[in-house]
Amino acid sequence: MYLDLLSALEGSWLGHTARHSAWTFMVANVLHVLGAALLVGSIAVFDVKVLADRGQAAWQVGRYAIPLAAAGLALQVPTGLVLLAAEARALGVNPAFYAKLAFIALGLANVALFHARFGAALRAGILPESARVYAGWSLAAWVLTLVAGRMIAYL
Amino acid sequence: MRHRLFGFCLVTALAAGGVASAHHGWGSYDAARKFSITSPVEKVEWQNPHVMVVVSFQDKPWQAVLAPPFRMQARGLDAEMLKSGTPITLEGYPSTHSGTEMRAERLIAAGRTYELR
Numbered sequence: 001m002y003l004d005l006l007s008a009l010e011g012s013w014l015g016h017t018a019r020h021s022a023w024t025f026m027v028a029n030v031l032h033v034l035g036a037a038l039l040v041g042s043i044a045v046f047d048v049k050v051l052a053d054r055g056q057a058a059w060q061v062g063r064y065a066i067p068l069a070a071a072g073l074a075l076q077v078p079t080g081l082v083l084l085a086a087e088a089r090a091l092g093v094n095p096a097f098y099a100k101l102a103f104i105a106l107g108l109a110n111v112a113l114f115h116a117r118f119g120a121a122l123r124a125g126i127l128p129e130s131a132r133v134y135a136g137w138s139l140a141a142w143v144l145t146l147v148a149g150r151m152i153a154y155l
Numbered sequence: 156m157r158h159r160l161f162g163f164c165l166v167t168a169l170a171a172g173g174v175a176s177a178h179h180g181w182g183s184y185d186a187a188r189k190f191s192i193t194s195p196v197e198k199v200e201w202q203n204p205h206v207m208v209v210v211s212f213q214d215k216p217w218q219a220v221l222a223p224p225f226r227m228q229a230r231g232l233d234a235e236m237l238k239s240g241t242p243i244t245l246e247g248y249p250s251t252h253s254g255t256e257m258r259a260e261r262l263i264a265a266g267r268t269y270e271l272r
Contacts, residue, residue: 025223
């Protein structure tokens, strides 16, 4: 099922374009690095702010860092699909790729839980100290996503 | 806590790498065993992430991984220059995972040398 999906992606128009257009792949590659920098960089600043100041005044950083991180994520999904489509059958079963997907799932679950639990408090400027554990998981999940992603080329 | 998790994941990823069948990147080629192949091109796949040619070495077909198409173009190579039958020389390194694969860092075609790294 999963392998069929990878084959379909690789055989699709997107896969074909990713392999045969020098520009498409190069642009996707460049933007995937930019997206990673925006996502991991911005969210790390926010996480460190929450951790270091125990949730105090977190929104002063979050109001800039969170939209930037979201913009980074929005870049990562389509560019990542192009890069994956070029050789989906090989990349899709790479151990580093599995690890990357797991860290993304962890990161997204953490974002959802954090915002469900603390979204209103964050915006009201009263983020409690108990939010720090989410910041810790966030920092770990997104840094490891980037590390695992880069490791795909080496495994 | 986070540091321990990071360490655990990194070690796991590295350990998994030992058993993974590798693909591309210079890491999975043996830099200590540089060699060269002179052969006509048997087949070329001009595509991302790396252009690949099949050449003959010691009576066996070898896959040679070249540079990405964008870099190939930037260094003055195109698919037409590597079409089947064209004699070329490749200098590079054998794969540590496959007995008939090399990564080329230099290509000589029609008397001209192209750096692929």
